Amino acid sequence: MSACPAYDCAVVGGGVMGCTTALWLARAGMRVVLLDRGSLCREASGVNAGTLTMQMTRAALIPYAMRGWELWRTTADWLGMDVGTRVLDGLSVAYTEAEVGMLEARASSRRAAGAPVELVDAARARDIEPGLGDGVRLAGFCPVDGFVVAYLTGRAYRGALLAAGATLQEGRAVTGIDPVDGGFALGTADGGRVEARRVVLAGGVWIQEMASWLGVRLPIQCLVNQLVVTERLPPVMRTILGVANGKLSLKQFDNGTVLVGGGWQGIGRGDPRDGGAEIVPENVIGNLQLAVHAVPRLRDARVLRVWLGYEAETADAMPVVGRLPGFDDAWVIGSVHSGYTSGPYIGRLLADAILERELERPLFDPGRLAGR
Amino acid sequence: MPDAIDLLVLGAGPAGAAAALAAAEHGARTVMVDEALAPGGQVYRAPPMDHRQLGQRALEPEHRDGEALRRRLQCSGVEVATRHRVWSLLPGFRVHAIGPAGHRAWVARAVVLATGTTERVVPFPGWTTPGVIGLAAATILLKSQGAVPGERVVVAGCGPLLAAVGAGLVKAGRAPVAVVDLAGRGEWLRALPAMAARPDLVRRGLGWLAALRRAGVPLLSGHGVVAVEGDTRVTAVRIAPVASDGTPRAERVARRLEADALVIGHGLVPATEATRLLEADHRFVADAGGWIPVLDDDCATSVAGLFAAGDGSGLAGAAAARLQGEIAGLAAARHLGQLDEGRYQHTVAPLRQGLARARRFGQAMARLTAPRPAMVGTIAADTVVCRCEDVTRAEIETAIASGAREMNQLKAWTRCGMGPCQGRMCAETAASLLARHVGGREAAGQWTARAPLRPLPLADMVGEFGYDDIPMPEPAPP
Ligand SMILES: Cc1cc2nc3c(=O)[nH]c(=O)nc-3n(C[C@H](O)[C@H](O)[C@H](O)COP(=O)(O)OP(=O)(O)OC[C@H]3O[C@@H](n4cnc5c(N)ncnc54)[C@H](O)[C@@H]3O)c2cc1C
Ligand SMILES: Cc1cc2nc3c(=O)[nH]c(=O)nc-3n(C[C@H](O)[C@H](O)[C@H](O)COP(=O)(O)OP(=O)(O)OC[C@H]3O[C@@H](n4cnc5c(N)ncnc54)[C@H](O)[C@@H]3O)c2cc1C
Numbered sequence: 047m048s049a050c051p052a053y054d055c056a057v058v059g060g061g062v063m064g065c066t067t068a069l070w071l072a073r074a075g076m077r078v079v080l081l082d083r084g085s086l087c088r089e090a091s092g093v094n095a096g097t098l099t100m101q102m103t104r105a106a107l108i109p110y111a112m113r114g115w116e117l118w119r120t121t122a123d124w125l126g127m128d129v130g131t132r133v134l135d136g137l138s139v140a141y142t143e144a145e146v147g148m149l150e151a152r153a154s155s156r157r158a159a160g161a162p163v164e165l166v167d168a169a170r171a172r173d174i175e176p177g178l179g180d181g182v183r184l185a186g187f188c189p190v191d192g193f194v195v196a197y198l199t200g201r202a203y204r205g206a207l208l209a210a211g212a213t214l215q216e217g218r219a220v221t222g223i224d225p226v227d228g229g230f231a232l233g234t235a236d237g238g239r240v241e242a243r244r245v246v247l248a249g250g251v252w253i254q255e256m257a258s259w260l261g262v263r264l265p266i267q268c269l270v271n272q273l274v275v276t277e278r279l280p281p282v283m284r285t286i287l288g289v290a291n292g293k294l295s296l297k298q299f300d301n302g303t304v305l306v307g308g309g310w311q312g313i314g315r316g317d318p319r320d321g322g323a324e325i326v327p328e329n330v331i332g333n334l335q336l337a338v339h340a341v342p343r344l345r346d347a348r349v350l351r352v353w354l355g356y357e358a359e360t361a362d363a364m365p366v367v368g369r370l371p372g373f374d375d376a377w378v379i380g381s382v383h384s385g386y387t388s389g390p391y392i393g394r395l396l397a398d399a400i401l402e403r404e405l406e407r408p409l410f411d412p413g414r415l416a417g418r
Numbered sequence: 419m420p421d422a423i424d425l426l427v428l429g430a431g432p433a434g435a436a437a438a439l440a441a442a443e444h445g446a447r448t449v450m451v452d453e454a455l456a457p458g459g460q461v462y463r464a465p466p467m468d469h470r471q472l473g474q475r476a477l478e479p480e481h482r483d484g485e486a487l488r489r490r491l492q493c494s495g496v497e498v499a500t501r502h503r504v505w506s507l508l509p510g511f512r513v514h515a516i517g518p519a520g521h522r523a524w525v526a527r528a529v530v531l532a533t534g535t536t537e538r539v540v541p542f543p544g545w546t547t548p549g550v551i552g553l554a555a556a557t558i559l560l561k562s563q564g565a566v567p568g569e570r571v572v573v574a575g576c577g578p579l580l581a582a583v584g585a586g587l588v589k590a591g592r593a594p595v596a597v598v599d600l601a602g603r604g605e606w607l608r609a610l611p612a613m614a615a616r617p618d619l620v621r622r623g624l625g626w627l628a629a630l631r632r633a634g635v636p637l638l639s640g641h642g643v644v645a646v647e648g649d650t651r652v653t654a655v656r657i658a659p660v661a662s663d664g665t666p667r668a669e670r671v672a673r674r675l676e677a678d679a680l681v682i683g684h685g686l687v688p689a690t691e692a693t694r695l696l697e698a699d700h701r702f703v704a705d706a707g708g709w710i711p712v713l714d715d716d717c718a719t720s721v722a723g724l725f726a727a728g729d730g731s732g733l734a735g736a737a738a739a740r741l742q743g744e745i746a747g748l749a750a751a752r753h754l755g756q757l758d759e760g761r762y763q764h765t766v767a768p769l770r771q772g773l774a775r776a777r778r779f780g781q782a783m784a785r786l787t788a789p790r791p792a793m794v795g796t797i798a799a800d801t802v803v804c805r806c807e808d809v810t811r812a813e814i815e816t817a818i819a820s821g822a823r824e825m826n827q828l829k830a831w832t833r834c835g836m837g838p839c840q841g842r843m844c845a846e847t848a849a850s851l852l853a854r855h856v857g858g859r860e861a862a863g864q865w866t867a868r869a870p871l872r873p874l875p876l877a878d879m880v881g882e883f884g885y886d887d888i889p890m891p892e893p894a895p896p
Binding site: 085086088092102104105141142148151152155181197198200201204205216217276277278291292293301309310311315322324325327328329330331332334335336338339344345346347348349350351352353363383 | 512523870873877885887888896
């Protein structure tokens with residue numbers, strides 16, 4: 047490797063995690079190259095539901111999600127573009143005895159973690175969400191909620207990254223990384239080579255593969271989440287609506303389309319990450335039934351599109367954000383539950399760590415999961 | 419529970435029907451699915467019920483052929499599932515549809531896709547005004563409802579459907595104001611040698627032209643529509659002479675035709691949602707209508723057990739569709755082990771010869787309607803390209819300038835193609851606009867196909883259910 051590599055840092059993977067990290071590194075004056083094998087934010091970070099919900103975020107991640115929520119509200123200031131963020135009331139409802147129990151437990155742990163969740167009865171829930179159908183026994187209400195129009199993410203980050211002086215290499219897949227004197231050499235699918243002093247692995251569900259290039263075993267499970275969107279409808283609801291078991295995430299965008307999600311799974315043919323995941327029609331139908339149960343007026347809508355996205359999950363369902371074990375200058379970021387919400391914050395934290403700044407909150411040591 | 423079958427045929431047009439009949443004849447347990455009320459597809463679309471009940475003879479030869487086809491299907495072993503929309507197609511061939519009685523699902527060992535085409539309209543100012551309808555759509559109106567789109571109709575665009583619709587209007591007692599053809603005389607002349615392959619169809623075409631002439635309908639070749647006037651309804655159509663690339667010739671003045679309807683079409687585009695959903699290989703062939711699945715001589719796609727036939731696999735017209743469908747059906751029977759190699763080769767040989775002949779004619783017709791990429795260059799900045807989402811050319815150009823380099827990013831950044839037509843109306847225009855910046859249609863790529871293949875009413879999807887019926891997965895982590 048040449049004495050002075052072309053870049054101070056190479057970020058591999060241009061989702062919300064990689065883009066945010068790259069952005070703050072570039073703004074701090076580093077020479078940054080961001081490589082993605084496709085277009086920016088076209089995997090999880092561009093196809094996710096865009097919900098900024100506290101009631102579906104793991105309690106331990108609430109402080110991060112609250113900061114992320116704040117950042118999404120102000121993208122015009124720090125990202126240079128409005129990404130359609132809306133602040134809405136959040137409601138998580140319980141229909142059965144078991145769900146009431148879950149709701150009470152989940153609400154109290156989230157409240158303890160700093161999310162302003164309040165339990166309300168059915169009548170109050172109906173005031174907050176007039177679109178609700180019958181059967182609600184109890185609801186969790188949280189005014190810190192809302193959504194982002196996720197498919198605009200890449201557009202916003204792209205402009206900001208270029209303005210910050212980062213080098214963008216889209217359509218350029220990294221195929222391997224070798225530690226070399228003074229840094230790392232990245233091999234790319236087009237036969238090229240990129241050298242950088244530091245490397246950040248931000249490949250979403252593919253960080254497992256990326257870590258393996260450097261000899262680190264980092265087991266990451268790949269969830270295949272299904273989402274369903276309807277055609278435009280007159281207003282049928284006004285909240286971000288979920289069910290206590292986490293199996294519904296429902297909202298209506300400004301344009302009238304309604305997005306139905308909740309982590310109902312598609313399946314992979316083999317490992318979905320290698321290409322080839324498919325919808326499970328029964329799960330599409332089940333998810334829609336739950337949505338119609340919650341907001342009966344949805345029955346009159348038409349479904350336009352069902353799609354899949356890949357979400358990373360570790361064995362303890364907690365993030366991996368920090369140094370790759372055994373390396374001073376290789377970092378990894380990903381597998382964050384509700385990671386879109388907290389992405390702008392966690393990516394910035396990692397940039398702070400790389401820049402050796404004091405951290406506002408701790409990272410999530412990959413070492414606890416990694417092997418060799 | 420899904421029904422286990424040998425072969426599922428999607429699309430009951432000439433291609434699908436021929437495939438289903440051929441496979442069933444060799445013992446394949448075959449189901450043919452179509453969303454229309456009756457089998458026949460676009461060309462053999464069934465006339466309205468009351469016409470038939472009135473005992474009216476179907477006058478057009480297509481009606482006769484269509485009735486014959488429907489009778490043959492009735493006496494065949496093919497199970498025909500009309501009024502069923504296939505919304506999901508998965509590998510291993512699990513097929514999900516919704517019909518009048520709710521969900522249906524099949525597991526099929528082989529699939530023939532014969533999904534036909536959608537229509538291309540290159541936008542121009544006023545193209546979304548009520549009273550503007552597609553040329554192919556007008557044939558449906560005429561055929562299935564015996565209806566006309568207006569009192570004073572201008573028929574415009576390109577290809578043989580122009581004269582067919584024009585003559586259809588004459589017959590319906592509403593001779594069009596004019597028939598405006600993008601193609602110049604030269605283009606038709608170039609098509610002549612290939613047309614000789616089907617003297618019967620040439621005779622019909624000449625018949626349509628004669629009917630138009632007798633009715634005194636002006637036939638303006640080498641002309642295109644530059645704008646439609648009217649706010650809530652078409653009041654006039656402005657036309658101008660065009661160069662051979664379809665762009666208006668600046669030095670020539672536009673003419674104004676008073677009209678209350680415009681029927682316009684710039685060709686057909688193979689409907690490849692289903693082959694894309696199953697991730698078959700595709701290639702871009704402008705003369706065949708655009709992106710088409712890669713097929714071998716046996717109509718097999720790159721996915722084992724998946725076959726494609728008809729205009730959905732490349733434009734070649736109804737006669738070719740029927741022959742190709744038959745080959746696909748036989749190839750599927752061979753794949754299923756119901757037809758041995760020797761008999762297969764023996765049976766398909768004459769079909770292949772016929773197909774080559776039919777294709778010469780069909781492809782010559784298709785070439786008359788091949789995309790003229792320069793036309794999209796003349797779309798005005800404020801003209802809407804995606805009518806469902808109201809996305810203008812200027813918005814598309816801005817997104818491209820901000821770094822959208824392929825179709826899916828372009829869609830995400832503009833919403834172009836996200837509306838109820840699921841991108842069927844605007845994909846061609848958007849891709850052609852993007853192609854100008856990224857070096858061609860291949861580089862621009864295609865929108866990822868997703869279920870449902872058609873918009874689906876939620877009421878049909880969910881049916882009647884109670885909370886306990888919902889197949890609830892494990893709760894999310896606390
Ligand atoms: C369907 C779905 C719905 C979701 N809904 C929500 C929600 O409502 N709210 C919420 O907070 N979170 C949600 N999430 C989670 C959230 O989307 C993710 O946590 C987050 O977007 C992950 O970001 P990422 O940058 O780690 O990964 P990604 O966005 O997946 O980015 C990884 C990038 O790496 C690139 N890459 C991969 N391999 C290579 C290679 N070899 N070379 C170069 N580049 C490579 C990929 O192309 C990709 O762009 C959802 C997730 C899914 C899938
Ligand atoms: C609107 C229209 C009108 C036309 N009119 C004429 C004409 O008058 N004369 C002429 O020579 N040519 C006409 N053409 C050209 C014509 O399409 C072809 O030459 C011929 O019909 C091709 O036959 P095919 O079997 O390939 O497809 P088609 O005849 O188009 O049949 C395809 C069938 O697939 C069905 N289908 C597709 N997707 C699904 C799904 N997801 N679920 C259920 N069903 C599905 C459709 O309902 C349709 O019946 C027309 C084309 C169009 C689009």
